[in-house]
Amino acid sequence: MLFRFGFVIALGLAVGAQPLRSLKTLAVPATPGLEGYVRDRDALVALGKAFFWDMQAGSDGRTSCATCHFHAGADHRVQNQIADPNNVFPANLRLTMDVFPLRQLADPGNRASTVLRDSAMRVGSAGTFRRLFKGVVPGEAAELGEEALDHPEFMVGGLPVRRVTVRNTPSVINAAYYQRGFWDGRAARIFNGFTPSGVAADAPGALVLRDGRLVREAVRLDAASLASQAVGPILDHLEMSYGGRTWQELGRKMFSLRPLGLQRVAADDSVLGRYARGGERGLVIGYLELVRAAFQPVYWEATELVEGGYSQADVNFPLFWGLALQAYQSTLVSNDSPLDRFLDGDTAALTAQEREGLQLFQTTGRCTTCHGGAELSGAGFTGGRRAFQRTGVRDAGEDAGSGGGSFKSVGLRNIELTGPYFHNGGMATLEQLVDFYARGGDFANGAIRSFTVTPSQKAALVAFLRALTDERVRYERAPFDHPELCVPMGQEGAVENWVGLGAVGAAGNAAPLQTFEELLRGVGGDGSRANAMTEACTAPLP
Ligand code: HEC
Ligand code: HEC
Known part of the structure; x- marks a missing residue:
């Protein structure tokens, strides 16, 4: 069995593709000195x-790195997460399924079809309020600050709301x-x-x-x-x-x-x-x-x-x-997904449908030209030839990225848990993302070629992407366990909505992490998913 799949994989590789490897075969690069x-x-x-x-x-005494990176290493909030460098967007909006994809076509399989909706706004992450630093008070977490009301786009009803990043938060x-x-x-x-x-x-x-x-x-x-x-x-x-x-x-x-x-x-x-x-x-x-x-x-x-x-x-x-x-x-390494197990020789680790998806990922989709090697990314140390690519998620004029509208060919492990997708957070589901690639991207690009997929092939590709999840991440088991946290998620009038996440020990949660799609669809708020953004904050607030 192992031989057969290995054979098929080798034969089907697209030109320039980096062969896939288990991440268990690659140590985190050391820092000399x-x-x-x-x-x-x-x-x-x-x-x-x-x-x-x-x-x-954080200066407000309530913002950590984890505020934007608490959920499978990324953000999972749905209110006041929108920004736009052109300053026209609804601040404090609560995201819903019908906002996505930000660019919607009459026929998702055809990039030339009628554009039903298109928005240059970004689904990012809320940070702090815009204030000027006036000093610290030793022993106090909150710093002295003076309101700087110079960003009218982050005001609702005359009240300031937290400012939001202009790119989506990666894991x-x-x-x-x-x-x-x-x-x-x-x-x-x-x-x-x-x-x-x-x-x-x-x-x-x-x-x-x-x-x-x-x-x-x-x-x-x-x-x-x-x-x-x-x-x-x-x-x-x-x-x-x-x-x-x-x-x-x-x-x-x-x-x-x-x-x-x-x-x-x-x-x-x-x-x-x-x-x-x-x-x-x-x-x-x-x-x-x-x-x-x-x-x-x-x-x-x-x-x-x-x-x-x-x-x-x-x-x-x-x-x-x-x-x-x-x-x-550097300890946050997830290298035990079903794909990693499969590549390590456990042929039963992927289902038949996931193996079909793997095949499409390497051949028809040409995905491994940019998401190959052990990292599933061209931006690692081992296969960095296609580190930054222009894939036409948006027009290059809106965000130049690393130049000419190029962005990092990011790694794909745990992708099921880290929506919304792309640098602009413009897509909420993996199906929307596969449609994007199959139609050859949305804006001008030299890197993505359109390809044809049947509905069952599309389902296989999505199933394969779901097989990139490490169960330790899904259940927040060590090393992905963490202290208690409260995160701000939008506000009503002057009152912020704080959501609590309990402290998790090495054994992880009983329930799996909620996906972004489940959050938007209201699935898992009954306790069947962790981080469903419904728990009250119990940490002291200012
Ligand atoms: C307000 C939300 C927010 C906070 C707070 C925040 N980040 Fe991020 N983080 C982001 C966004 C947005 C990006 C992507 C920005 C970009 O690429 O231009 C990012 C990118 C990253 C990346 C790069 C990942 C990659 O794919 O290259 C790492 C690592 C990271 N953050 C770690 C941290 C650490 C450590 C802290 C605390 C010191 C922190 N972040 C605080 C939102 C946040
Ligand atoms: C030419 C290089 C290239 C090819 C081919 C390619 N990608 Fe990508 N991929 C990228 C880049 C660059 C990004 C980031 C683009 C952006 O955000 O603007 C990305 C982003 C993604 C993301 C979103 C990651 C996140 O955290 O938001 C997924 C999922 C993904 N690619 C899957 C695929 C699949 C599946 C295929 C094959 C059908 C594929 N890619 C083919 C370069 C590529």
């Missing part, structure tokens, strides 16, 4: 997991395999310790204690795009920060707070369980203690204060933040 900074990797991962989930990190799971981060690759491979750009001139260097003196030393770490990425959103005046916040102020705030002080942590959390406080919120260990455990002393041990009264650790906060978040996210 990391040991010069890090002395305890376990402590680094614990620090990164706390940073990632801590709602106190952080398996992101460690990309050479460059973001849809357009602007998070560099090289981490400069301070900004996402990788350019040395954009960074002052780390503050290091050498021979009793504090000196600046340039940071240049390769294979570290997750660190480059992580230093972006935290000071971004839309995602997590009030405008003008500095790293030192953020460091001072975070070191004054109990990690995850607003959130419960499961006693059997795979990483943080050993620091959990029983039924109490937060961890028994402080951020400074975790930094000291994780990093070499030359980066934090100076007793002298620098200008402005900041500690060495405050000043080096971007270095700690970037490297800790990279280390934690």
Whole structure:
């Protein structure tokens, strides 16, 4: 059996395709020279997991990285998630099935058919309110800010709503395999310790204690795009920060707070369980203690204060933040989908229909030209020839991406759980997505060729895409377990709607994660799905 399928796969490969491999055959790329900074990797991962989930990190004291990346590594909210660079869109809208696809054709199989509806708006993720940074109050999660009502598109009835990103939120799971981060690759491979750009001139260097003196030393770490990425959103005046916040102020705030002080942590959390406080919120260990455990002393041990009264650790906060978040996210590897098992030789791992879909994926659909290798992505380290491609999801003039309307050929594992799809979040179902590819894309592109599929072939391709889900992700089992979290999901008048997600331990949830389509169709709100966005928030709110 194994021989037969292997034979068929090899024969049918499209030109330029990268043969598929199990992700179990590929380790997360290491960052050379990391040991010069890090002395305890376990402590680094614990620090990164706390940073990632801590709602106190945002300027409002309630926005974490996880706020936009809590559901199979992506976002699962449906209200106030729309933005448009051209500023015409309904703020605070609750998304429904009939909004999707954003571009609707009379005949989904024919790109030349009548356009019934078309919108340049984006389904992104709500971040913070637009405020100007006025300072931190040590011991308080919420910072001082002044309302900046200069974005009228994020006002409803005279009241400000949270601003929304202009791109859809991709999953952080398996992101460690990309050479460059973001849809357009602007998070560099090289981490400069301070900004996402990788350019040395954009960074002052780390503050290091050498021979009793504090000196600046340039940071240049390769294979570290997750660190480059992580230093972006935290000071971004839309995602997590009030405008003008500095790293030192953020460091001072975070070191004054109990990690995850607003959130419960499961006693059997795979990483943080050993620091959990029983039924109490937060961890028994402080951020400074975790930094000291994780990093070499030359980066934090100076007793002298620098200008402005900041500690060495405050000043080096971007270095700690970037490297800790990279280390934690590097543990978010999902390599045990039915496809991975099949490629490892377990021929029973895929059903006959899924195998038919696999065949179409490699031949008729030509999908492996861009979603091949172990990563199912051309943007990894092993098969990076088609990393950024123009597939005609939108007109290149609306969003240039990495140039000329090209976007990252993203990995596809767990795709069933991470809708809506594409950089603009324009499609809600995998059927809509397969239609898009079969009709040869929606806008001009040189990369997608149309192909013909029967309804049963389409169903097979969708079934195959569903076979890319790792059950550990679906049930939030370790390493995908997490602390409690509350996320804002739109507002009624001045009152925000907060949704709660309970703390999950290593054994995961009893119920599987809800898909975006199920959320829009109202399936799973009865407790048969996890993260159905119906649970009340129990963490303290401002
Ligand atoms: C307000 C929502 C929001 C918050 C908060 C947020 N992100 Fe994201 N994240 C996004 C969006 C949107 C993108 C895609 C942006 C783009 O490509 O232009 C993204 C992209 C990423 C990527 C790149 C994945 C890929 O495919 O290249 C990673 C990794 C990531 N975020 C991690 C983080 C971390 C770590 C934090 C906290 C420091 C964070 N995010 C905070 C919305 C958010
Ligand atoms: C020429 C390269 C190329 C080919 C061929 C290709 N893709 Fe893609 N794929 C991309 C790029 C680039 C993106 C991101 C496009 C965007 O968001 O604008 C993408 C996005 C996706 C996504 C959405 C990912 C997400 O997280 O939103 C899925 C699913 C997908 N592709 C599946 C397929 C399937 C199935 C096929 C074959 C029928 C296919 N792709 C063929 C390049 C390609």
